[in-house]
Amino acid sequence: MDEGLNERIGLMLEGLPEPLRDPKKIVLGIVIILIIFWGLFLRPHPGTISAQITELDSGTAIIGATVELTAPDGRVEKTEYSDNAGRVFFKSVASGTEYSLFVEPGTTYKPATEYFSLNSGEAASLEVRVSRNYKLTVSLGKETVSVGAGCSASIPVIVVNDGNEPAELALVGGDSLGEWISSEQTTIGGKEEKQLTLEISVPADASGEKKGEVRARYTNEGANLEVNVVDKPDVSVSPKSISESLGSDNSFTKTIELSLKKGGDLEIDVECRVVGDDLQGKTKVTATDDMPLKEGNPKLFRADFGPFSSGTHLGKIICETSCGDYTILVEVTK
Incomplete structure (x- = not known):
């Protein structure tokens, strides 16, 4: 080692208190500091896990369920029972290990298992949803x-x-x-x-x-x-309105047609109904077949009107589809 460097190190040591001049004591001190640092900051600390036991879909708390904290080797480390809010708590759970919570909720529900792993000192929570014991x-x-x-x-x-x-x-x-x-x-x-x-x-x-x-x-x-x-299909209805003036006849018939464009292989159900006191009991709308509306296959309805008495009779025919409703205004004059 360079003599100048040795001299400088010697001068530095002379400036230190007597206990720190011994290199062995310096090394020992460093080791002690590292051990303390590891213990405080690096050593894995146990954590806490809380679980909420609820019924699937309803979220109802499951009271009195048996919950087992199980280690990776299958060993049951702790057992708790869910409280009146459906909760259980496990303290001092080792971190960095994959545990499982096995829930036995009683005969009304099926058992369930949830897996978890804690970070050092972590306080975590999870929800275990149990299903009803239906078959x-x-x-x-x-x-x-x-x-x-x-x-x-x-x-x-x-x-x-x-x-x-x-x-x-x-x-x-x-x-x-x-x-x-x-x-x-x-x-x-x-x-x-x-x-x-x-x-x-x-x-x-x-x-x-x-x-x-x-x-x-x-x-x-x-x-x-x-x-x-x-894409939403293009549905059209014909006629868009019905206006009829009756002479000596008291009744008449119309055909209502719904057609579909840009529908691809879509099948659309259609139902048509009569709305309005003037038409109720005097108008009947009937599908000509049971087939759905498809592109290239229009849906047809027969509308039978009458008999009507003298005067003006107003109402609507509403055709309801799975892509919206279509209204046909009706006016009959006798």
């Missing part, structure tokens, strides 16, 4: 459906209850389909099969392809559905 099978009449933006569609769904007990029944959507899906609410008996109608309502600003699950509410039992959103 249902859900089958969709169609697994893929095309719907126009701003339009709606319906498909049949068959639900089978393989259990012996009745079950509350409605259909809900999961993933990206959640707000688009609805159905009637009913009850299905044990060992019973029931058909429901699934309503799909697509927002006007939607586009592209949406995939998700359609399941029985309060359960994880369901089937996958794909909705292809296309």
Whole structure:
């Protein structure tokens, strides 16, 4: 080592207090400082996990559920029971390890497992949603459906209850389909099969392809559905108004035609009804067939008017479609 450097180090040591002049003591001091620093800042500290046990879909708190904190090797480290708010707390949980919470909620619900891992000293929370102990099978009449933006569609769904007990029944959507899906609410008996109608309502600003699950509410039992959103189709109705002056005749007949442009493979259901006291009981609107409206296949209705007494009779015929309603103004003079 350079003699000048040795001299400078010697002078520095002479300026230190006596206990710090010994190099061994300096090294020992550094080691002690590193140990303290590791203990305070680097050593993993245990954390705390709280869990909220709720019923799937309703969010109702599950009281008295048995909750086990399970280590990766399957060993149950701690067991707690959910309180009146459906909550459990586990303290002094090792960090950096993947644990699981196994929830046994009783005979009304199915068991559930949720996995988690804590950072050093972390206080985390999670929600465990448990499903009702129903034994249902859900089958969709169609697994893929095309719907126009701003339009709606319906498909049949068959639900089978393989259990012996009745079950509350409605259909809900999961993933990206959640707000688009609805159905009637009913009850299905044990060992019973029931058909429901699934309503799909697509927002006007939607586009592209949406995939998700359609399941029985309060359960994880369901089937996958794909909705292809296309541009809103162009529906036209003819005639746009009906104005008839009757002479000696008291009755007449008109044909109402709805046609579809830019519809692709869309199928649109149409129903027409009469509105107005002047026409009620004097006008009947009947579809000529049971087929939906499609591009190249107009939907026809026969409208029978009369008999009418003297005077002016006003009303409307409203044709309701899954892409909006169309109104035909009616004026009959006798």
